[in-house]
Amino acid sequence: MKKILLALGVLVLVGAGCKGGASELNIQIDSPTNVELGESFDVTVTIENPGEDAHVLDSIDIGTSYLDGIVIASSIPIFTDTFHIPVDNTTSHTFETDIPAGESLDVTFSMIAFASGLFSGDFDVCIDTGYTCEFLSISTNVIGDDEFDLSLDLDAYSLVVDAPSSASTGEVVEVKATITNNKDTDAILDSIDIAEEYIAGIDISSASPPFTDFFTLETDNTRSHSFQTTIPAGESVEVTFYGTALESGEYSGAFDVCMDVGYNCWFETISTEVVE
Secondary structure, eight states: OOOOOOOOOOOEEOOOBBBBBGGGEEEEEEEEEEETOOEEEEEEEEEEESSSSSSSEEEEEEEEEEEEEEEEEESSSSOOEEEEETTTEEEEEEEEEEETTTEEEEEEEOOOOOOOOEEEEEEEEEEEETTTTTEEEEEEEEEEEEEOSSSOGGGGGEEEEEEOEEEEEEEEOEEEEEEEESSOOOOEEEEEEEHHHHHTEEEEEEEESSOSEEEEETTTTEEEEEEEEETTTOOEEEEEEEEEOOOSSEEEEEEEEEESSSTTTEEEEEEEEEEE
């Protein structure tokens, strides 16, 4: 998506307080003050470790009041898990990334503004543990009317999902997805998210081509499998997941194929009955 550089001004946020390892580091956030509705933009966190001891970026917690209008497409380095923290109404993103002594770490979130208005909230950077944090805040004004459509252009792709209707306990189960790129340009298979309810009965352990990472999306109770596989214009890619049928029962849930970015998804449902 084309990035509109509406505001060149950068907002530098200073921590309101901190505990433990976070107090030994210098932490700043660079974020645009204003963006257009539908615009992609970056939020970069710079963590400097001037001391003689190494530290770890445990997690970054972002207020859901901010995410009401801003969606996170991805991050570099990639966060490995997300979950909601009810006590302060934030969404925590797990990193567990080293920050060596005398060095710095940049974390860049790729965002997209999908609703107009002023969105602000907590932005807590947690060092060494999930409760020793520098407590920051972030604010972005989204200029535009109504909402930006984040749904996938269904005409741009074709999807066929094949999951067995039944399997015996202990049997190897194959779930296949064939994705065809109908566009005139290359596309990227970003990820495939499978419901935890399905994985509870079909223990997915591998795929061909192999996924490069996986993590749980607590917001919709799915396990996201990262691929970043290029699909040339007019061509298809077939992804086969391999799992083992566990205890008997009916297992069903989401099978979301996300193209180009992690929020641009085709939503399907798969179901398999496991019998003795």
